[in-house]
Amino acid sequence: MRIGYLQFDPTFGEVARNLDRVTAHLEQVEADLIVLPELFATGYQFVSQAEVMDLAEPVPDGQTTIRLAEIAARRGMTIVAGLAERAGTRCFNSAVVVGPKGFLGCYRKTHLFFEETLFFTPGDSGFRVWDIGPAKIGVMICFDWYYPESARTLALQGAEIIAHPSNLVLPNCPDSMVTRCLENRVFSVTANRVGREARGGKDPLTFIGLSEVVSPRGRILHRAPREGEELAFVDIDPAEARSKALNAYNDLLRDRRPSLYGA
Numbered sequence: 001m002r003i004g005y006l007q008f009d010p011t012f013g014e015v016a017r018n019l020d021r022v023t024a025h026l027e028q029v030e031a032d033l034i035v036l037p038e039l040f041a042t043g044y045q046f047v048s049q050a051e052v053m054d055l056a057e058p059v060p061d062g063q064t065t066i067r068l069a070e071i072a073a074r075r076g077m078t079i080v081a082g083l084a085e086r087a088g089t090r091c092f093n094s095a096v097v098v099g100p101k102g103f104l105g106c107y108r109k110t111h112l113f114f115e116e117t118l119f120f121t122p123g124d125s126g127f128r129v130w131d132i133g134p135a136k137i138g139v140m141i142c143f144d145w146y147y148p149e150s151a152r153t154l155a156l157q158g159a160e161i162i163a164h165p166s167n168l169v170l171p172n173c174p175d176s177m178v179t180r181c182l183e184n185r186v187f188s189v190t191a192n193r194v195g196r197e198a199r200g201g202k203d204p205l206t207f208i209g210l211s212e213v214v215s216p217r218g219r220i221l222h223r224a225p226r227e228g229e230e231l232a233f234v235d236i237d238p239a240e241a242r243s244k245a246l247n248a249y250n251d252l253l254r255d256r257r258p259s260l261y262g263a
């Protein structure tokens with residue numbers, strides 16, 4: 001099974017242009033699963049609620065989901081991509097899952113970071129897993145990584161690969177995903193963006209790149225540079241994420257003691 005990411009540098013607000021640039025990359029892809037960054041078509045540093053409402057789209061009938069579903073069907077692959085979702089008067093920081101047969105579902109970011117809390121509604125979808133044929137994938141978005149419950153919940157639901165659209169600005173995620181994968185015995189694909197944004201007189205944000213695929217044994221199978229766009233794929237066997245046995249006596253998920261874990 002071939003999985004990977006597009007590390008991308010969007011131009012803020014230029015949705016059609018960003019979509020065109022991304023789809024040009026995707027037309028070259030021969031893979032089973034590709035992950036795109038969080039908010040890949042809009043950019044990240046919104047300055048007002050009105051701006052978010054203007055740039056956000058309905059799911060699945062908005063242009064971004066439609067375009068990605070068309071490509072997924074044509075290329076016979078699954079795409080997980082972050083986007084700003086408009087649902088009535090609310091906006092969510094979401095990720096859509098589209099496959100060879102069309103739209104599969106949408107995850108709404110559970111843990112909003114920094115000024116996202118001003119413009120987005122905390123996600124209400126809960127963590128979800130989709131069977132895409134060769135594997136079961138779960139989705140979390142960027143800052144969700146900071147909460148071990150995110151990856152653990154997906155692993156308990158049977159996720160073998162965690163698709164992780166991101167706009168990372170803090171340094172810790174790339175190395176921390178080694179632990180997330182090790183403790184849950186899952187693969188992860190973190191698709192980060194690169195570049196910087198300094199809008200509306202706000203402090204500039206520099207995105208750290210370092211997109212990566214990590215194995216269930218905590219090996220970094222491939223990591224992108226800090227800067228520059230990169231399309232990268234790794235051939236994996238998702239079966240490596242099915243057994244949670246550490247040895248003849250320990251099973252990572254069976255041996256949990258939730259009655260002793262408190263809230």
Ligand SMILES: NC(=O)CCCC(N)=O
Pocket residue numbers: 038112113141142143144166167168169170171172173
């Ligand atoms: N967009 C984000 O959720 C950033 C989260 C903080 C980090 N890990 O960079």
